[in-house]
Amino acid sequence: MDFIQANLPYLLAGISVGGQYALISIGYTMVYGILRLINFAHGDIFTVAAFFAVYLSATMPLIVSLPLTVVLTVVLGFVVERVAYAPLREAPRMSIMISAIGVSYLLQNLMWYITGGLAKQYVTIPWISSSVTLWGTTTKMVTLVTPVLTIILVVVLVQLINHTKIGMAMRAVSKDFETAKLMGIKIDAVISITFVIGSFLAAVGSMLYFSNYTAVTPLAGAMPGLKAFVAAVFGGIGSIPGAVVGAFIIGISENLLKAVGLTAFSDAFTFALLIFVLVFKPTGLFGEATTDKV
Amino acid sequence: MKAFKIILSLLLVASAVALIVFVGGALGNPDDVIARLDADNLAATDSKLQKARDRALESAQAGDREKTLRNIDRYVEGFGDQLELGGQNRLDLFFYRHGPSLIAVSIVVIVAAAALLVSALDSRGRYRKAAIYALLIVLLYAGIYIVENLAGASSMLMTVLKKGAIYALIAVSLNLLNGFTGLFSLGQAGFMLIGAYTYAIFTIATENRAQVYQYYNGGLVQFSLPPLVALVLAGLAAAFFASLVGLPVLRLKSDYLAIATLGFAEIIRAIFQYDGLGPLTNGSNLLRKFATFDSALFPFAVAGVCIALIAMLIHSTYGRAFKAIRDDEVAAEAMGINLFRHKQMAFVISSFFAGVGGALLAMFQTTVQASAFKSSMTYELLLIVVIGGMGSITGSVLASFLFIASSEWWLRFLDNTQMIGDFQVPLLRSGFRMVVFSAIIMVVVLFYRRGIMGDKEFSLKRLSQRFRRKGESRNA
Numbered sequence: 001m002d003f004i005q006a007n008l009p010y011l012l013a014g015i016s017v018g019g020q021y022a023l024i025s026i027g028y029t030m031v032y033g034i035l036r037l038i039n040f041a042h043g044d045i046f047t048v049a050a051f052f053a054v055y056l057s058a059t060m061p062l063i064v065s066l067p068l069t070v071v072l073t074v075v076l077g078f079v080v081e082r083v084a085y086a087p088l089r090e091a092p093r094m095s096i097m098i099s100a101i102g103v104s105y106l107l108q109n110l111m112w113y114i115t116g117g118l119a120k121q122y123v124t125i126p127w128i129s130s131s132v133t134l135w136g137t138t139t140k141m142v143t144l145v146t147p148v149l150t151i152i153l154v155v156v157l158v159q160l161i162n163h164t165k166i167g168m169a170m171r172a173v174s175k176d177f178e179t180a181k182l183m184g185i186k187i188d189a190v191i192s193i194t195f196v197i198g199s200f201l202a203a204v205g206s207m208l209y210f211s212n213y214t215a216v217t218p219l220a221g222a223m224p225g226l227k228a229f230v231a232a233v234f235g236g237i238g239s240i241p242g243a244v245v246g247a248f249i250i251g252i253s254e255n256l257l258k259a260v261g262l263t264a265f266s267d268a269f270t271f272a273l274l275i276f277v278l279v280f281k282p283t284g285l286f287g288e289a290t291t292d293k294v
Numbered sequence: 295m296k297a298f299k300i301i302l303s304l305l306l307v308a309s310a311v312a313l314i315v316f317v318g319g320a321l322g323n324p325d326d327v328i329a330r331l332d333a334d335n336l337a338a339t340d341s342k343l344q345k346a347r348d349r350a351l352e353s354a355q356a357g358d359r360e361k362t363l364r365n366i367d368r369y370v371e372g373f374g375d376q377l378e379l380g381g382q383n384r385l386d387l388f389f390y391r392h393g394p395s396l397i398a399v400s401i402v403v404i405v406a407a408a409a410l411l412v413s414a415l416d417s418r419g420r421y422r423k424a425a426i427y428a429l430l431i432v433l434l435y436a437g438i439y440i441v442e443n444l445a446g447a448s449s450m451l452m453t454v455l456k457k458g459a460i461y462a463l464i465a466v467s468l469n470l471l472n473g474f475t476g477l478f479s480l481g482q483a484g485f486m487l488i489g490a491y492t493y494a495i496f497t498i499a500t501e502n503r504a505q506v507y508q509y510y511n512g513g514l515v516q517f518s519l520p521p522l523v524a525l526v527l528a529g530l531a532a533a534f535f536a537s538l539v540g541l542p543v544l545r546l547k548s549d550y551l552a553i554a555t556l557g558f559a560e561i562i563r564a565i566f567q568y569d570g571l572g573p574l575t576n577g578s579n580l581l582r583k584f585a586t587f588d589s590a591l592f593p594f595a596v597a598g599v600c601i602a603l604i605a606m607l608i609h610s611t612y613g614r615a616f617k618a619i620r621d622d623e624v625a626a627e628a629m630g631i632n633l634f635r636h637k638q639m640a641f642v643i644s645s646f647f648a649g650v651g652g653a654l655l656a657m658f659q660t661t662v663q664a665s666a667f668k669s670s671m672t673y674e675l676l677l678i679v680v681i682g683g684m685g686s687i688t689g690s691v692l693a694s695f696l697f698i699a700s701s702e703w704w705l706r707f708l709d710n711t712q713m714i715g716d717f718q719v720p721l722l723r724s725g726f727r728m729v730v731f732s733a734i735i736m737v738v739v740l741f742y743r744r745g746i747m748g749d750k751e752f753s754l755k756r757l758s759q760r761f762r763r764k765g766e767s768r769n770a
């Protein structure tokens with residue numbers, strides 16, 4: 001009991017961060033499921049969302065600026081896909097991946113230019129940023145809100161994918177790109193919607209994630225982005241519940257490592273886990289095994 | 295024709311040797327040169343001049359040519375009109391100032407003469423190609439040497455050339471994996487880090503260790519190796535880690551491999567920054583005061599040799615196996631190519647050269663810190679490879695120099711606010727350079743996917759063929 005009491009702040013932080021990773025990793029896993037592309041720019045879209053919030057809130061009330069942030073992030077995700085990925089549909093997979101890396105590089109440099117390389121104070125969202133005391137540990141409300149909100153969003157998303165027409169189209173495309181095309185599914189529309197959903201969740205995740213911190217820097221999203229990707233792989237890429245479970249496991253274990261005093265290795269641990277999973281169970285926790293045909 | 299060529303080459307050799315003798319005289323005895331400058335001993339009348347002259351002589355005796363030249367300049371200036379720099383003196387001074395460059399020129403002339411002689415005697419043209427390449431290589435290195443002497447070792451041009459050469463080596467090593475073997479690896483920054491640290495750790499002079507490792511009681515290693523040995527060791531260390539990493543990772547498919555190698559690079563970075571390894575790696579503190587290079591010839595020589603080795607590997611049977619794996623893994627395996635062995639080989643060799651490149655980068659920067667070797671470094675290298683053309687060595691080399699020149703030099707003006715009259719040019723401020731730069735890269739990635747060279751190599755034959763074809767079409 002004492003152990004739990006002592007490590008409760010870390011555990012809570014882990015659950016919270018895990019939820020935020022989950023929201024990002026869904027964007028990765030859905031895009032990978034459909035395009036077989038690691039969208040390296042996703043972490044940067046997540047950071048850009050934070051800057052949208054910072055800059056918009058400077059001139060507008062939060063009630064306007066936050067929804068607008070979500071809208072702008074979604075537009076950004078859509079535009080990135082249309083400009084940088086859509087023209088390369090027929091190109092080798094490596095080309096699209098390189099394009100994604102290029103977009104990530106461009107977004108990072110753009111953010112650096114606009115902010116002048118300085119950290120910007122993140123907006124204080126009322127209620128979410130307020131403190132609460134829980135079993136003797138003080139934490140921010142966001143810690144408690146995140147897992148709940150994450151689970152609600154995921155349930156809605158899963159319903160969307162399993163029970164709507166567009167969800168069916170997504171499943172079809174991720175199962176077999178070519179055949180889905182032949183069946184008259186508008187591939188480009190499906191891909192765009194995937195990016196829209198991914199960016200929407202990244203925007204929400206960004207608000208929750210950066211509420212934990214005081215400031216945003218242009219590179220702040222790169223590491224959470226990579227970790228969210230690892231979470232997606234861990235859970236089995238292409239599987240949404242897998243991504244969520246993976247994200248929670250990674251978030252919690254990396255914070256427990258901090259509790260033990262191995263802060264320096266909390267990032268390395270994530271990647272070690274990734275390699276472990278890739279070597280011993282490449283399909284991840286919930287992934288489907290696929291066989292390569294010649 | 296043959297006799298004419300032979301006579302010409304002999305004349306060339308003779309004139310080059312004469313030049314070397316002259317220059318050698320001036321270089322060997324700077325005191326004579328200084329003494330002859332002021333044969334009438336006018337300096338004796340002015341204590342200031344006397345001092346300048348003494349200082350020049352002193353630095354001449356110490357063998358510091360640059361300092362001597364500076365002092366001579368001051369000395370000659372001090373005289374103003376009184377000192378008449380007559381023909382002989384002027385020539386002496388010229389020889390002394392540009393001596394090393396002139397020797398470089400004479401070496402080029404001698405090699406050119408040798409090439410001429412080869413072409414005269416070698417009737418079947420067997421050695422013509424070798425002679426031309428030898429001449430080009432000597433010309434390149436002599437050119438770098440002369441430019442360095444004229445522009446100064448710390449000029450922007452030389453900075454770009456040095457860093458460009460180092461990046462060229464690393465880009466080619468990455469191209470060996472991505473472009474030639476089809477292994478999409480993003481771990482290069484990690485292997486560079488291993489190389490840079492290995493080199494730095496083993497070449498810090500023993501007396502400086504206490505200062506560098508001030509938080510770790512002077513560190514664990516208490517000896518230092520000669521730079522070249524440490525350079526090879528840096529490559530070997532990177533290769534050793536690569537062979538360990540490769541065992542699990544190389545079984546993965548394309549994008550999983552990318553993310554796993556990226557992950558390994560991050561793990562390596564975390565390990566090197568770990569406080570517990572402080573006595574070896576100095577924790578998250580800088581490593582400094584290790585052996586570095588002064589002249590751009592060093593990175594050019596090392597990078598040149600390494601790139602030549604990679605090129606030879608690619609043209610060997612192993613290289614053909616790599617390309618077969620890239621083009622079709624299943625077919626390659628069916629043809630009897632051991633997939634894992636060849637992938638492992640490409641991975642280890644590429645990492646070896648990345649390690650050497652990392653060590654060179656450390657020498658270039660004079661300090662090294664693990665936190666600089668982020669994944670963004672690998673991304674930059676990957677973009678260089680793409681710009682140059684996946685599967686083209688010369689493309690990677692060209693793209694490296696272009697990339698470094700534009701990011702360090704040509705696009706610098708974008709970072710400064712510019713005024714045209716009272717009008718301030720919009721957008722120009724710190725950071726804009728990188729935005730423009732990354733936008734250019736995106737254009738290349740999207741619209742010129744094959745890069746500068748595609749998978750072709752730059753070759754004289756193709757160039758001459760192209761010119762000939764152009765000439766023909768014009769004639770027709």
